[in-house]
Amino acid sequence: MALISDQLRSHMQSMVSVPIENWQGLEDITKIKTLRKGEHYFQHFDNCDEVAIVSSGLFRFYLIDQEGEEKTYSFIQEKGFIVDFFLTWENAPSMVSCQAIEDSTVYTIKYNALVELMEKDRVWSDIYREILRRAYMSKTKREIEFVLHNAKERLKRCMSSKHLDVSRVPKTYLASYLGIAPPSLSRLLREIKENG
Numbered sequence: 001m002a003l004i005s006d007q008l009r010s011h012m013q014s015m016v017s018v019p020i021e022n023w024q025g026l027e028d029i030t031k032i033k034t035l036r037k038g039e040h041y042f043q044h045f046d047n048c049d050e051v052a053i054v055s056s057g058l059f060r061f062y063l064i065d066q067e068g069e070e071k072t073y074s075f076i077q078e079k080g081f082i083v084d085f086f087l088t089w090e091n092a093p094s095m096v097s098c099q100a101i102e103d104s105t106v107y108t109i110k111y112n113a114l115v116e117l118m119e120k121d122r123v124w125s126d127i128y129r130e131i132l133r134r135a136y137m138s139k140t141k142r143e144i145e146f147v148l149h150n151a152k153e154r155l156k157r158c159m160s161s162k163h164l165d166v167s168r169v170p171k172t173y174l175a176s177y178l179g180i181a182p183p184s185l186s187r188l189l190r191e192i193k194e195n196g
Contacts, residue, residue, distance in 0.1 A: 002030040002107055008053060011079045015130040022121050029113040035100040041082060043097040050108045052082040057104020058168050062176070063096045072176040074138075075164050081131045082106065101170060138163070151180045152188050159192075 004012075004027055013020050032055070035041060041059065042048040054076055061074040076082055076098075084094050118125040145154050155178055159166050166174065175185040 001028055002032045003027055004030065004107065005055065008055070008079060008107070012127055016123055016126045018123060018126075020123050020127075022123070025117050025121060026109075026124065029117060030107050030109050033106050033108050035104045035106070037100055037103050039100050041098040041100065041106070042084060042094055044095060045093045047093050048084045049112070050110050051084075051114060052106040052108045054078050054080045054082065055105040055107055057100055057106075058102045059098055059104065060101050060169075060173055060177075061096050061098050062173075070176065072173045073142075075169060075173075075177070077164060077168070081135070083131065083135065085135075101173065102168065146179065151178055151184065152191070154178050155185070155188050156192065 004023060009020070009023065033052070035057070041052065044064065056078060059076045059080075059082060060072050061076070062070050062072045065071055073096075082098055084096070084098070114124070114128070118128060145157060149157065158164065158174075158178065169177075171185055172182055175182045178185065180188075
């Protein structure tokens with residue numbers, strides 16, 4: 001059992017229009033886990049049977065392409081939810097990896113226990129639906145930006161995002177996320193700095 005912080009309670013309450021009254025139900029199935037920088041929350045082919053909420057720290061989602069190169073495609077920071085969609089959709093091994101890129105602490109919840117809680121209290125089902133909706137919107141927005149914008153514009157949008165503090169992200173991972181080589185990222189950062 002883990003007590004949910006006031007900050008996280010406020011964030012989750014903002015996702016629904018009705019008051020959340022059953023915090024005890026969530027806290028009863030929640031545990032706290034710490035990960036050191038570089039540790040994986042789960043890796044490709046793992047059977048991850050839980051979801052997590054980031055209390056502190058920063059994570060990246062990545063996959064490995066046919067040439068064996070890591071491709072970062074998402075970052076999750078405080079108040080973000082780590083959900084392996086293959087678990088929730090097909091109960092299948094993960095096709096991606098999730099790694100802490102800072103020392104981090106997460107609240108973990110077994111997926112089956114969360115499903116039971118959602119069946120007992122609709123507000124948790126509504127919150128989970130909102131989490132999935134936001135994740136889908138974020139993914140779709142990123143796909144659209146890759147089509148409509150060049151690397152410099154994508155970097156500028158990333159730097160102005162309220163969902164990610166780019167200064168915390170190692171340049172190698174940021175370059176991968178933007179779909180460019182690290183030297184190109186350094187050049188773009190210089191150009192942006194010089195042009196104010």
